[in-house]
Amino acid sequence: MSHKIAFLGPKATFTDLAVSRLFPNELKMPKATIPDCIDAVQEGEADIAVVPIENALEGSVNITIDYLIHEVQLPIQGEVITPIQQHFMVHPDQAVAGFKPETIYSHPHAIAQCHKFLHKEWKGIPCEEVTSTAAAAKMVSEQPERKIAAIANELAAEEYGLTIVQHNVHDYSYNHTKFIVVSKESVDYKGHVTVNRGWKTTLMVMLPADHSGALHQVLSAFAWRKLNLSKIESRPMKTGLGNYFFIIDVEMALDEVLIPGTISELEALGCKVSILGSYPSFAVETAVKMG
Numbered sequence: 503m504s505h506k507i508a509f510l511g512p513k514a515t516f517t518d519l520a521v522s523r524l525f526p527n528e529l530k531m532p533k534a535t536i537p538d539c540i541d542a543v544q545e546g547e548a549d550i551a552v553v554p555i556e557n558a559l560e561g562s563v564n565i566t567i568d569y570l571i572h573e574v575q576l577p578i579q580g581e582v583i584t585p586i587q588q589h590f591m592v593h594p595d596q597a598v599a600g601f602k603p604e605t606i607y608s609h610p611h612a613i614a615q616c617h618k619f620l621h622k623e624w625k626g627i628p629c630e631e632v633t634s635t636a637a638a639a640k641m642v643s644e645q646p647e648r649k650i651a652a653i654a655n656e657l658a659a660e661e662y663g664l665t666i667v668q669h670n671v672h673d674y675s676y677n678h679t680k681f682i683v684v685s686k687e688s689v690d691y692k693g694h695v696t697v698n699r700g701w702k703t704t705l706m707v708m709l710p711a712d713h714s715g716a717l718h719q720v721l722s723a724f725a726w727r728k729l730n731l732s733k734i735e736s737r738p739m740k741t742g743l744g745n746y747f748f749i750i751d752v753e754m755a756l757d758e759v760l761i762p763g764t765i766s767e768l769e770a771l772g773c774k775v776s777i778l779g780s781y782p783s784f785a786v787e788t789a790v791k792m793g
């Protein structure tokens with residue numbers, strides 16, 4: 503029986519490309535927003551959600567982290583890293599010499615990944631943020647009479663019949679995004695077409711208030727056990743200025759000794775710790791096309 507995978511839609515988003523590599527044989531369920539994807543799992547409408555969490559150029563997708571921490575507590579069951587190539591596209595009716603867009607549409611992260619391009623080529627043209635790159639492409643395809651453009655991937659251009667006017671408009675060639683897999687149950691990745699990168703464990707740590715050297719002591723608990731950290735990020739607790747929690751990625755699977763020992767040590771310091779997930783990491787090595 504195939505699983506239902508909620509993803510940031512519509513068809514042909516970067517998330518869709520990641521899903522097609524990780525779950526080639528499952529049923530895809532496009533959703534309009536990241537919270538909609540996570541809610542679909544929480545409410546049992548979907549088995550799995552795949553949503554973006556971090557981009558190499560722009561940093562974290564805060565809505566994903568915040569929604570999982572503050573709204574819906576579902577475990578992370580996997581991650582996949584994929585290369586991202588952004589293209590500038592218009593409706594074929596507008597693909598004429600001298601075309602100048604009135605507005606450029608895309609996902610906020612895509613706009614941020616192309617700031618230098620936008621500043622150089624289209625200075626002063628307003629950019630409008632929409633829910634995904636494919637949503638921008640779809641919108642442009644539905645309004646042939648308007649002088650508008652989208653920044654999206656090649657598959658979106660194909661899917662929505664747009665003409666790519668300029669390829670590879672992202673500002674740095676190393677442009678990768680990490681997507682997470684969330685599900686109530688552990689996930690079977692049979693059939694995935696990606697590379698295995700080992701296991702990770704993600705922890706959420708709240709420091710005790712007003713405790714000098716607390717962060718140093720937290721890091722020491724990992725350091726003397728020789729636990730390799732690949733990410734540490736702070737996000738506001740939303741309870742007051744200066745109140746932050748930390749998201750920490752440890753480069754190993756949850757074991758019975760080292761990670762539980764670290765957590766006990768952190769708790770003895772007065773920290774609150776929760777495990778957001780222990781999961782396999784995957785990578786897509788080449789820019790993906792569907793199929």
Ligand SMILES: O=C(O)C(=O)Cc1ccccc1
Pocket residue numbers: 510514515516517518554557586609611612633634635636679
């Ligand atoms: O909008 C999309 O296509 C997404 O999947 C989110 C996103 C946006 C920009 C880079 C990577 C993922």
